[in-house]
Amino acid sequence: MTLDTIPRIALAALPTPLDEAPRLAAELGLSRLLVKRDDLTGLALGGNKARKLEYLMAEAIGQDADVVLTVGGPQSNHARMTAAAARKCGMEAIIFLGGLPEVRRMSGNLLLDTLFDADVRYSATARVPQLHKLMESEADLLRAEGRRPYCIPVGGSTPLGALGYVAAARELAAQLGTADRDCVIFVAVGSAGTIAGLQLGVKLFLPQAHVIGISVSRKAKPLKKEAARVASGSSELISAGVSFSPEDFAILDEHMGERYGIPCREGNDAILLAARTEGLVLDPVYTGKAMSGLISMARSGALDRNRTVVFFHTGGDPALFAFEDEFAGAARFRIV
Numbered sequence: 001m002t003l004d005t006i007p008r009i010a011l012a013a014l015p016t017p018l019d020e021a022p023r024l025a026a027e028l029g030l031s032r033l034l035v036k037r038d039d040l041t042g043l044a045l046g047g048n049k050a051r052k053l054e055y056l057m058a059e060a061i062g063q064d065a066d067v068v069l070t071v072g073g074p075q076s077n078h079a080r081m082t083a084a085a086a087r088k089c090g091m092e093a094i095i096f097l098g099g100l101p102e103v104r105r106m107s108g109n110l111l112l113d114t115l116f117d118a119d120v121r122y123s124a125t126a127r128v129p130q131l132h133k134l135m136e137s138e139a140d141l142l143r144a145e146g147r148r149p150y151c152i153p154v155g156g157s158t159p160l161g162a163l164g165y166v167a168a169a170r171e172l173a174a175q176l177g178t179a180d181r182d183c184v185i186f187v188a189v190g191s192a193g194t195i196a197g198l199q200l201g202v203k204l205f206l207p208q209a210h211v212i213g214i215s216v217s218r219k220a221k222p223l224k225k226e227a228a229r230v231a232s233g234s235s236e237l238i239s240a241g242v243s244f245s246p247e248d249f250a251i252l253d254e255h256m257g258e259r260y261g262i263p264c265r266e267g268n269d270a271i272l273l274a275a276r277t278e279g280l281v282l283d284p285v286y287t288g289k290a291m292s293g294l295i296s297m298a299r300s301g302a303l304d305r306n307r308t309v310v311f312f313h314t315g316g317d318p319a320l321f322a323f324e325d326e327f328a329g330a331a332r333f334r335i336v
């Protein structure tokens, strides 16, 4: 199989735009900053999961699934987009979220889950491996009832799902001019499927580029290991003949703040700077923290100022609306 023969369905509006961000570039002393707008993939308000779901849902359809199961964090973008993709394919969705609902305020992604009528199961204590176990047990029950479940691990970060980002790297390569091809690409890292696919895609289609992942959840060491596993698996699926080790990945883990899902000062400042220089919307869980990594490296002189920087905007904007209190102090208004 090749990247173009593996079954894929159309869920995303592609290619996503590659926008100039000249005011933010000037603020950071960079000669050129481009934003790859995967927040505009279209499916259920957009985000990176649409690309992964194009391959995963094709497999679900191939298996004649009638219900899709997945897991995620308390404001999971992945779960929201999976629920939407399931509906678009005529299936139901059951999602297992780590965290308890704020029943008073089903805000952000939780509101969207409600619109898609996803069957949401919350667990305050479960971590990802336990959420996976809950999902698998539910799938067994469904099979016993004659249903046809399709399970998607956290973030859709399987070798098959990551192919979405191999294709994204090829798409980016086609959009970049010759002078920009030795760019530095920044991307948020959660379950590591996005960076895994990107790294493989860059190796195949944009070999001069350098990818830097900014972790929003775990330490760099386990993430690099996971990324190498997924990227090698993706390579195998498309017979690319490349294998990866953890050292092939550059992932920084000092920009996540206290922990996953908790906004931090650096990330919130990055959100305000991007909004106020470019009218660009980032979120406190993923892209704000990723942008804070880019900002910190640019300001400390760790980036070659003459090299084009590409910020991969992976979406996540709905989560911003679950954190409005974070920005209460930044509001400027008067009553007239």
Ligand SMILES: Cc1ncc(COP(=O)(O)O)c(C=O)c1O
Binding pocket: 047, 048, 076, 077, 078, 155, 157, 188, 189, 190, 191, 192, 193, 194, 195, 286, 287, 314, 315, 316, 317
């Ligand atoms: C908005 C956003 N950005 C980035 C990521 C990270 O992608 P991955 O989990 O593939 O590392 C996610 C994943 O949940 C996400 O929702």
